[in-house]
Amino acid sequence: MKETLKLFKIGGGVLDDDAQLHRFVQAFAQVPGRKILVHGGGKGASQMLSDLGIAPQMVQGRRITDAATLDVVTMFYAGKTNKQLVALLQASGVNALGLSGADGNVIRAVKRPVKDIDYGFVGDLPANSVDAATLHTLIQAELTPVLCAITHDGHGQLLNTNADTIASTVARALAGRYEVELHYCFEKNGVLLDVNDDNSVIPQIVPAQYQQLKADGVIAAGMIPKLDNAFAALEAGVEKVVIEHALNINEPIKTVLCRS
Ligand SMILES: Nc1ncnc2c1ncn2[C@@H]1O[C@H](COP(=O)(O)OP(=O)(O)O)[C@@H](O)[C@H]1O
């Protein structure tokens, strides 16, 4: 019987608000067993870029990352955000270890090839991009890896990688060793029938239903790549995917995605 590993992903919303971040960290500290935290921070990074006079540019949910933008997001994700999270987790009794993909070579990415759009220093994650053995060693040493959105190409180049993609790719890579639960945490109670009504959580979604909800326009915008990633992770051996409010991870209100 494999051990359970819970992988939580948090994004810009909760990271941007000190009070919410403290509450999330306390809730995360109470989750029993083996766990990993993956964080984004896109909202705060855009603010910092604007403050520095660099216009943030997003295309299809991905940041166009030129050299100046890469410097800022590296400082913001791998520096301030990652280290602040680790310090808060340590204060809550979690022995967190903050990592970029370059540290321990845990995530080796490939610079996105230029097609219609040049995304610059954006990294995609092909198969075998995650070093599951190293992460497994850290987890077994009772450490909680805290992964940010910065990866590397193995030739000295840092790359900016979407945090939802990191979460699902790491979950898939560890699925051979653990029963992996992938938790996408954001600022709503789950996948909603009415995006403006937090009481309309859909408790369970199977792939056929997902296609219908997409066709009907119930699921839209940023939720589509998130759920595409999530169903792909289920197909690739991840045991369970949960979409839930970052402040309610120990509460029963949530959406659970199922293979069938
Ligand atoms: N049916 C739905 N239920 C919940 N959220 C939805 C739904 N359809 C679209 N969304 C939107 O998807 C967003 C989440 O995607 P995204 O902004 O990429 O997440 P994050 O940056 O928090 O990881 C929500 O803030 C919401 O506006």
Ligand SMILES: CC(=O)N[C@@H](CCC(=O)OP(=O)(O)O)C(=O)O
């Ligand atoms: C390539 C790319 O788009 N990278 C993302 C990484 C951060 C992220 O994914 O943050 P959230 O999870 O908070 O959205 C970005 O720079 O916005």
